[in-house]
Every structure is written in structure tokens, then in C-alpha cells.
Amino acid sequence: MKSDEPVIQVRGLVNRFGSQAVHVNLDLDIRRGEILGVVGGSGTGKSVLLRSIVGLRQPNAGSVMVFGENLLKLPPQRRSEIERRFGVLFQRGALFTSLNLQENVALPLIEHAGLKRSDAEFLARQKLALAGLPPDAACKYPDELSGGMVKRAALARALALDPEVLFLDEPTAGLDPIGAAAFDQLILTLRDALGFSVFLVTHDLDTLYTICDRVAVLAQKRVLAVDTLEAVAATDDDWIREYFHGPRGRAAQDAAQMLETP
């Protein structure tokens, strides 16, 4: 289901905080059905880019075309319809603390898909199980859970409406290695079956090597390189070289190769 047709086109994006520019003339495409990994040093504006695309932040200049429409210029009704086709997993989960997990996941199902509460909660429990949570977690509140469980529940909420584009902000940070590997596998399985696109901000090199189709490197206020992992890793740039060919990068690469050739 992969194709070169872009679902999201970012053109000439400029983001400034006061006098400090985070992005200058940044271009990026996200194609249908691909998993795009976004990497960059701390403070290079990965999360800001995500927020600009999702429409949570008004960029200082440039355009963000989502499914061929400019999200920020649409009337609220139409914009809400488009936003329904997004699933966003925020860095710290951002679960609603006044609702239990099951209600957190059921909320978009009730509000947008118009399901009855009982149906929505049944489906919500399925999604929670899919994200790898035990059944008795469904009635717990977010402040009773560990960070990793909050991440899983947040993924279940992001997946609730079967989005066409899934935005993940450091999904495997704070997960144990087994959980992180299962998480990667789940994203891959769902992408293959449902054909959604994934915009994945991550520092996890294992995730990059295992599931990403393309990798975009944010540096020097723009997208320095975007291509398959091998092509990006071969780019002649100090930061990229250190990132992919440093000790951790090599270890992740070796691990990925061992997976492919058992």
C-alpha cells in the first residue's frame, strides 16, 4: 500500500520563538503508508515540527498541506474532520487524568464515531489489550500507572479511530527493551494491515533500524537529509556520521542485521 503520493507536504516552514529561529525554510513530505523516522539533536525542533503539522502551532511562515488542504486555513468544522484522521501520541502520554484508561480511549469513539458508551468501552478495552496492557488496567487512572503503561494507553487512544496518519513523539522512550521491541512490531503490523502513514520522532536507534522506511534528519534549522536509512547514514555530515556510526549506532545496526539474517 506504499506509494510516493504525499499525504502531508511541508513547504518553506519557518518557526521562531522570539528572536531564535528553530526552523528556516524547512521542506518535508510524508508519503502514504510509510514510516518516516525523524531524528535530530536535542532542541532541533522535532516536537515543534510535529506540532506545526498537527496544527497545534501556527508557523511564522510557510505552508503545511494535509491531504491536499491547508489545515490552518480551513473553517473549524472541516478542520475537525481532518484532525479526526490523525492519531497523536504525545511525548508524555497526555492522558486525561480525570478519566480512567478505558474512558480515555473511548472518548474519541463516543465523540467522533458516535458509538454507544458500552460499545465504545468494549472496543476501548480491545485497543488497550492490543497496546499490550493487562485487562485490569482498563479501570485504572493515569496517575496510578508507570510511565511505560501511560505510553501504551496513549498509543491505544491514538489508534482509537484507526487514523490515516499516526504521529508518535518518542514512543519507546521509557519502555523496557522488550516492551520497545513489541511496540515497534505492533506499529509495523498495524501499518501493513491498515496502510496508515507514521511520523515517528525518536532517539531510539533500534526503532530506526527495525521499522523506518525513510529517515529525516533535522539539523541546521532544516531537513538536512531525508532518504532510506542507508542513504542517510552515508551522508557526508559530521553530525550524521557521529549519530549513525558512533558506538550506539553501530550496535543498533549490528542488531538489525542479526535480525534480518538469523
Add this chain to the structure above:
Amino acid sequence: MSQSTSRPGHLQRQPASDSQAATLVIGGDWTLLHYAALRSEVEQARRQLSDEEHIELHTLGELDTAGAGLLVELLGPARIARLNEWAPQLPPERQALLHTLASAMDQPPASLPPQTNGLADVLAHIGGTLAGLWNQQRTLLGFIGLTLQTLLLVLFNPRRWRITSLAAHIEQTGLDAIPIVALLTFLVGAVVAFLGATVLADFGATIYTVNLVAFSFLREFGVLLAAILLAGRTASAFAAQIGAMKANEEIDAIRAIGLSPIELLVLPRVLAMLITLPILTFIGMLSGIIGGLVVCALALDISPAMFFNILQRDISISHFLVGLAKAPVFAFLIAVIGCLEGFKASGSAQSVGEHTTSSVVQSIFMVILIDAVAALFFMEMGW
């Protein structure tokens, strides 16, 4: 995934014939859009489904996780595990999706919380609330003790005084509150003067309006209004600030660095309130009396000069001191209650909200309660 052309998913049962076994045909789009209808259909079909029955997936259209979940529900994990035997034509990615869902859902159902009866719940709730009230007062006393202890320790060690933080809090709680305190007491002063004039006019004693305004503002209203305003404005701010810090684990970080949150967070706030509330009380008394003065001058023909004359002649300084003496007590209570409620908040946004509300309610309650007790005391003492 266009929704306009979506064919609703359906189940169709073909009874057994000579040539083949009974068949269940699964067709159409199994998506979230048709979820409610599909779920009731699945519930029904699941009870009738026998192990020998043949399943037909040729006409299956769109499939998302919601629909796949229903299919797993319908077919059961055992049949899904043998998926590539009876449905080899199903694309591998869909098989993977069904396998993933089946393994996720193949877990014992969660145990339900035990049933309780209504009366016991009510009694338990009453008991819980009473015990909570008692505990709240005990914690408050403990917290006051802790604050005073830390205050004493820090007092003799000038290197641990946090002047910057203190100054910032004085600005926030004191300076920024001056306009609202002044305006409010001015208005109440005017209202009291009007009330006094209306009642006293019947006795031909409108001149005593001056005494009424001065007496009430010096002894009670100046300090009471300032304290209630700060209870609403500052206690809530303290509770919310500290509550949010707690939610963000900042309090734990302070402890882990080896510092005392009481010294760092509570003392500057308490001291700032101890300094600002008396000043605000003074401002409140002044502007309340000015409110009375304006009404007297405009509506009662009592000139400002005459107003001040009466003030000087009839009102002794002791009234002012009685009023002002209460300010530090109120200040201490408001600050301590605000901070304590902040510390009690847990990680959730709702909890921060609840404790912020509670800090305002408690501190206003305490201010009025202590003011009433103090009024009785001062009356008996003849001050």
C-alpha cells in the same frame, strides 16, 4: 477509505447442502463506521457457530482494528490460530493483524469490583468524610508546627534567608493586590455609610455615620475584607503552584537535592503574607474610611474637615490596633493552608483543582471563624 462508497459488513449463513458443509459468509466492510450493527450481529452469530462450520472470507472488503477485533471475537482464538489453513487467500498483513489482536485479547477478563449496597455506601461515605475532616485538622496543626520549626532554624542563620524569593512573593501577593483591595474596601465603605445614614436618619443622628464607618473599618472590615480577598487570590495561587510542582515531581527533586521544600517554598510565601497582609489591611482601612468620607460629603453634608474632626475626637487608636493585630494571624493561616493543600495534591489535574478549591474554602472559613472568636474576646476584655 472513502466513507461514501462503504458497503456495510454483514454475516450470511448458508445451510449445509449435499456438496458442502454449512458455511458462514463474512463480507462487506468491517470498519468502525458499521461497528454498532456488526457487534450485535456478531453477538448473535457467535452463539450459533459450531466448530465444523465453514467460514468464507472472499467478499471481505475494508478491515480496520475495530472490525478485526469483532472477527476475533466471532471466530475465537483457536480458529484464528489456524487461519492460514482455512483462509490461505487472506493477505498476510491481514492475517498478522488478526493474529496480533487474537493474542492481545486472549487474556482472562478483569475481575469486577465487588458489589456493595446503598446504605452501607452512604454510611461509609459519612464516616470517611468525618475522619477526613479530623485528619485535615491534624495535618494542618502538624504542618504549622513544621513551618514554625523551620522558621526558627532559618531565623538565626541569615545565609539561609531567601530574600529574592521573598521579594518576588511580596510583589505578587501584596503589591499586585493593592488595586483590588483598595477598590473593594472603598465600595464597601461607601455602602456602609449609606446604610448607616438611612438607619440613623430616623433618629436624627446621621452625624454618627462617621463613627460607624470608622469603627467598623478599623476593627473589622479592613482586615476581614483584605484577608478574604487574599484567601481567594493568594491561597489558591499557592495551592496551584505547589500542586503543579508536585505533579511535575519538582518537590521530590528539591528533596533529592537535599533541600527542604518547607524552607524553599513555604517560608518565603508565609513571610511574604505576614508582611503584606498588615499593609493591605492598613490600605483597606484607609480606603474604606475614604469611601465613607466621600458619601458623607456628597450625600450627608458632612464636610471632610468635620469628618476628620469627629474621627479624631471619638475614635481611639486602640480600635486600629485591635484590627491590625488580627492581620498576621490571618496571614499565617491563609499562607499555611494554601501551601499545605498544594502539597496534598497528587499527580492529576483534577486533584490540583480540588485542592485549590479546598484551600480557598478552608482559609475563608478559618478567617471568619477566628474573627468571630476574636470579636468575642476583645469585647469581653473591653478593648
